[in-house]
Amino acid sequence: MHSPVWYAAYGSNLCAERFACYLAGGRPEGASRTYTGCRDTSAPTGIRPVLLPGSVFFGGVSRVWGGGMAFYDPALPGPAYAAAYRIKAEQFADVWCQERHQPVGALLPLDTIVAEGDWRAGEGRYDRVLVVGFINREPVLTFTFGGLRPPANPPAPAYAAMIARGLSHAYGLGPGAAVTRQRARR
Incomplete structure (x- = not known):
């Protein structure tokens, strides 16, 4: 089992305060959902900005924010x-469960995922786990x-603002530059 791992967050979890709701539980500003948190609520032991091959687009409909959700497509x-967060493998599995509106506690076949680089639990939103790189020999997962690719749909203003806040923190961008980069990815 690979632990720790790095979770590469490209949507609202770019914002560390928002991501903390997945770890410790709570309701992010502007969201309609309260998260249960992980079985292990400890904070990440590292965080750093990362550039992933591919791009982010907005599609489908978020039950938490309204509007489109952020999705990563390595082929774009x-x-x-x-933002990459260094967390325990169990925490990554619990974050993945919460993103899929499932109870925490699932086990992911991390050895298989790392060996193959691409694993699918199904055909739904966030059902595909990818290895997008390594940091100090530890896998970076998203x-x-x-x-099927969800149909295009722009993000709700509160969701877009949370992503822009995360881009500002992770990359030191001012709000205007963060919004410009975000719009360029739509």
């Missing part, structure tokens, strides 16, 4: 701006749509 031209 990039790069995709992300998740995205598992089946």
Whole structure:
């Protein structure tokens, strides 16, 4: 089992305060959902900006924010701006469950995922787990749509603002530059 791992967040989880709701539980500013948190609520032991090959687009309909959700597509031209959080493998599995509106506690076949680089739990939103690189020999993982690409849909203002806030923190961008980069990825 690979632990720790790096979780590459490219949507609202770019914002560390928002991501903390997945780890410790709580309701992010502007969201309609309260998260249960992970079985292990400890904070990340590292965080850093990362550029992923591919790009982020908005599609489908978010039950938390309204509007489109952020999805990562490694086949699109990039790069995709992300924040990598160094967390325990169990925490990554619990974040993945919460993103999929499932109870925490699932086990992911991380050895298989790391060996193959691409694994699908199904055809739904965020059902695909990808290895997008390594940091100090520790895998960098993210998740995205598992089946057909969701139809394009712009993000809700509160969701877009949370992503822009995360881009500002992770990359030191001013609010205007963060919004410009975000819009360029739509």
